[in-house]
Amino acid sequence: MADLLTRLMHLNAEYAATLDDDRLEDWPDFFVTECLYKITSADNVRDGNEAGIVYADSRAMLADRVLALRRANIYERQSYRHIVSLPRLTGTDKAETPFLVVRTMRDGRMDLFAAGRYVDRFDDSAGMLHFRERIVVCDSARFDTLVAIPL
């Protein structure tokens, strides 16, 4: 069996491909049933502000977000390219991983949309890694136009 770091890299690669290939319906499967997914910023973490721009404390809430994006919300066609760096183990079930996200709009415009780090707690009980927590700590609290697709 591959070592933990290699398995985490594999997990992150699959996670990024799932979002970037628009397989959003598969995205909640990376999480345990009672999870925490939050998008916040470094400043908010520093100031002890608990709120995020996305906050889900169950896998079902993640599924609801995907359903809303598909069926209710309006946004211009766009895609992400996640560039995910190497995970750094910060505990027996904790890791941090830097990322960049380039957003490409319908008309071809590309922007560096987000940079930051994933602060993760993972679960390894079912013989597969899942996120117990994935806190997306963006380096900036400024977001261009809107955030539709998860980070």
Added chain:
Amino acid sequence: MDQAYQLQASAPATLTRVPFHWYQDTALLQQEQREVFEGPVWNYLCIESDIPNPGDWRTTFVGRMSVVVVRTEDGTITAFENRCLHRGALICFDNAGNSKDFTCVYHSWRYDLSGNLKSIAFGKGVNGKGGMPETFRMQEHQTRKLRIASLSGIVFGTFSDATPPIEEYVGPDVLFALRRNASKPLRVIGRFTEVLPNNWKMYAENVRDTYHASLLHVFFATFRINRLSQGGGVTVSDNGGCHVSTTLAPTEDQDNAYAGMRSVDDGLRLSDPSMLDAADEHGDRVRQQIIGVFPSFAMQRTYNVLAIRQFVPKGVDSTDLNWIYLGYQDDSPVLRKRRLKQLNLAGPAGFVSMEDGCIGNFVERGAAAAPDALSLLEMGGDGVESQETRATETAVRGFWQMWRRLMRI
């Protein structure tokens, strides 16, 4: 030809028409800074709990102007333009801090907490050489200061002596709603900025546009959560610029006014509806309430979400929307958790707000080659009176009434 004169010559005679060049003309930005933001209006600055202790300060904006708002030694709040009187550099260049005084980093000109110039480095020169002339008087050089009003801990400022007291400016209904929102000490629980690729006035209109809410934002209808026909209405202040719109929780499940909405009747439901478990904190059945205070402030209450939005013009087609997510200082852990979950409804990724990030830009692009064409605002008539319906553009017309009066257009 004078810019104001040009605009006046082409100005429609009614509030139901808005020429697109009013959102596009770069020259208007400077006129708006002078006549609107620095005119007889109340600008949102911060909340009192941002600066609880003497020496605490925050930088904020009045239009495009950077402003420092400070808690002084005696506990009062002051605010002044964040521009050194010497060469114009920012006096404070961070978001917040605590200081005994302020020293401009460029040439060490020093100011007290109220923004008064107190000393000039090498003012008498070095070894008798150089320095400021004998005729220079520090007291003749003053930072531009704002008059402050705090409404239940929400701090506003104005540069004009002609601005009426804030209670009169916002009117009784907005005042009541703001005081209810701030009926307990507020606490910031998150700050995010959304960069809107459009003129600031499009967002000011959007906040007041009760007509679009259930049509553009179909999240609630898609998941069968509420309907256009729920009770509520919109109240507009006498000056036109301030408003409060309210949607009440439904009393029965009989209504079905979906006419013309994009959502389809396919019985979608949330898998985890706990996001919408709400406490009726104020016992008033308010499900959603939007307050607008001209020119650049909005406050929303949606279920248990409490948030301030400050809009800061950055250019003719760019606006920073500052989201300030709030709770009360005495929130129980259960109530705080409700707010965190319900905040999925608001902000740049909000289920019922993300569309507002792009819709202004759709207008910008739609009207890019039509500066003299006119936007239509006839829903609910041509006036700016309060109405017992949200199928109206009365508060949007109110915004233009106030803007046109200040801009003399």
